[in-house]
Amino acid sequence: MRLPILMVDEEIYRLLPALVIATVDKMAQLPWQGYAGMLFGRVRRRCARHGYWHPDLGRRIECTGKHPKKGALPGTKELEPVSRFRPPDLIIQDELHLISGALGTTVGLFESAVDELCTWETVQEDGTVVVTGPKIVASTATTKRAAQQVRGVFGRGLAIFPPQVLEVGDTFFSRQVPVTEKTPGRRYFGVCAHGVRMKSAEIRIAEILLLAGRTLFDEHGRDADPYMTLVGYFNATRELAGMRRFLDDDVTTRVRRNGHRRVRDAGALSDRLASTGMLTTQELTSRISSADITEVLKQLENSFDPELRTSARRAAIAAELRAAKNEKRAPVVPELDFERQPVDVVLATSMLQVGVDVSRFGLMMVTGQPKNTAEYIQASSHVGRDAARPGLVVTLYNWTRPRDLAHYEDFEHYHATFYRQVEALSVTPCSRRSLDRGTAAAFIAALRNAEEAHSANRAAYDVGMDSPAAERITERFLQRAFHGGGGERGQGYLAERLAVVKERWEQAKGTSARLGYQARSENKQQMAGLLQSAGNGAWTDLTVPMSMRETENEINLLVPGSISTLTQAPYGAPHGPQGHRSHHPTAIPRPATTTATNTEVPSDRADLPEPPPPRRLRAAQPPDVHRRRRLSRGPAELRRPGTGAGRLVLRQHRVGTPRRAPAPRSRPPHHPQPQRHATPARTVAGRPGHRPERAGRPRRRTDGALPGVAALHGLQHTGRSRHHLVDVRERPAPAAGPGPLLPHLLPVEAQEAARRHRPLPAGVHRRAPRRVPLPVVRSPRRTLR
Secondary structure (H helix, E strand, O other), X not given: OOOXXXXXXXXXHHHOOOOOXXXXXXXXXXXXXXXXXXXXXXXXXXXXXXXEEOHHHHHHHOOOOOEOOEOOEOOEOOOEEOOOOOOXXXXXXXXXXXXXXXXXXXXXXXXXXXXXXXXXXXXXXXXXXXXXXXXXXXXXXXXXXXXXXXXXXXXXXXXXXXXXXXXXXXXXXXXXXXXXXXXXXXXXXXXXXXXXXXXXXXXXXXXXXXXXXXXXXXXXXXXXXXXXXXXXXEOOHHHHHHHHHXXXXXXXXXXXXXXXXXXXXXXXXXXXXXXXXXXXEEEEOOOOOHHHHHHHHHHHOOOOOHHHHOHHHHHHHHHHHHHHHHHOOOOOOOOOOHHHOOOOEEEEOHHHHOOOOOOOOOEEEEEOOOOOHHHHHHHHOOOOOOOOOOEEEEEEEOOOOHHHHHHHHOHHHHHHOOHXXXXXXXXXXXXXXXXXXXXXXXXXXXHHHHOHHHOOHHHHHOOOOOOHHHHHHHHHHHHHHHHHHHHHHHHHHHHHHHHHHHHHHHHHOOOOOEEEOOOOEEOOEEEEEOOEEOOXXXXXXXXXXXXXXXXXXXXXXXXXXXXHHHOOOOOXXXXXXXXXXXXXXXXXXXXXXXXXXXXXXXXXHHOOOOOOOOOOOOOOOOHHHHHHOEOXXXXXXXXXXXXXXXXXXXXXXXXXXXXXXXXOOOOOOOOOOOOOOOOOOOOEOOEOOOOOOOOOOOOOOOOOOOOOOHHHOOEEEOOOOOOOEEEOOOOOOOOOOOOOOOHHHOOHHHHHHHHOOOOOOOOOOOOOOOOOOOOOOOOOOOEOO
């Protein structure tokens, strides 16, 4: 039997079926494709061979209405006139909880155009005209403040069906029953491994769940099939990709090793994998194509056969194969259907909430608490849907995240009151940012498809901004903005945006070429385009997205390979108080400090040799980065340019290794040797120790520092122990006057001029080249805290 189902867009527009199943993202094609309005009954002509006709669609499929006779197809001479259809009478919106946030806000704007196109007028017997719209039915299992959401998206009131009148546990669609052996329900299990890395906890839990599933399958056979496939749910694709790598490496290795060992030692768990076996893993993410998703869903329906997959049967088959090989005969084993290979692990993200209904799922591991409760309920409800096979959901909480810890501490009450914890959804179609990005798309979509004369691509020039259709749509948009949650403020700003769009439309008509909705050549005539696609330059007043998710442009961030490039000051930047250029991208006022003069250095520290030169230079970073940074064992130095108050120097030396005096370094003739000056020392947290500032290099003075760095300014390593820091904020200031420009602060213009052998700008010196040692990174044992 052949089902009358159409899958291609052009066929749907030509034949106009009675039922259309689509996503809300298809509404973004209304301003771009004129024949998309045919779904709302805007038809006037029909081709006997190709169906309903539109000028742009006829040009796309090369149909003019005149066709010669070909085989069983009769010839046609002209297009047939037809009456206009009624627009859709019923709109069903499934999974209403997904129409929220940025997507729901954009959908709310496009629904203004859809509401205009779905409205028709009927004349009563007494001559009055009644405006009628479609009935909208929305369904969801997790919602809160649904009246405000429906008002923002559809601009209508809300009536909940069926109302909860007699029993709170009976909602007509579902019924709450007590947990018994016949109705076991679904069990949630929370795990929070304090002090253990999250990846290690994921590996251990996945290992034990896979081995325990095999043990149940060996004992109970087909009844334990739901627990043979582990469903891993993740909040981000990045976390899922890391777990996929662990499944192919660490988890597989541990399942092999521990399965063999525990079977041999205690027999508590079954052996799941052979010595060379691998886990069959699939994904349900956006990283795979739509065609592959269909194949994955089919494979997930394959169950584990007890005649082939239990440990006893596998051992018997292996023994039969060895015996047949030794006896040189054909083995008597059941045939393996490799096309029906079951899946051991399936990894999924939010895609699991929609369109995935596999009844055999019974085991899930949720990594991290999902961002909202509705997502948690929708995802975890996909296991244990069969009452005969209850589901188990293991939620692994990240102990470094306060939100996960809060859910873990309130685990029992939170899961007992699931639907009470659902967060309210946010839909703001009348916000200023939303109107800036979506007003042009919604208005052009409504005005182009409202009249047949405005629908063709070349008709953009003929649309009048003061026509009755434009005035009617403008008034309808303003009324919807006022009653849809925007109030007078949203209505006023929408009126401004509509006026700007109309003005830009009229200005576009003044070009030499004829104005069309899209720039293309028709009948050997080049037309200018009114619409501008997103992503091709800056967002303008006539930029119209082709998808609901194109309201914000993507930004490509190019980071140079050299860190010194990030810290270079632009040519002509203002100088600091000592004549040096401030290389900080963002400068803040320098904190007030006090300095001391004529302070003598204690004799027990004065004879120490100068510390070795720095081996690695890094850009300034916030304090928390330095607290977590591991220091290398070898001599290393990390300098942070600070304010005039001081700088941060972190050093770590191998215990018991004597310091050596550094080799003398040559300086360019224009670099004056600064005078050594003494520095007082204070202690931090009662730790004694002090040392003079390193001589031989001028101290820089700048106008400010990066945000978040001021807390560490003025701390210097003492050299007495591995992690002693002292405050060197009170120190004598160097002699006034301009100082040399440090090598890594040489501006880009100066470097380019040096390469091209041009004279350098005034005040910029060319430094002598010197060899810079490569940075040495070793595995540390301690972390500066």
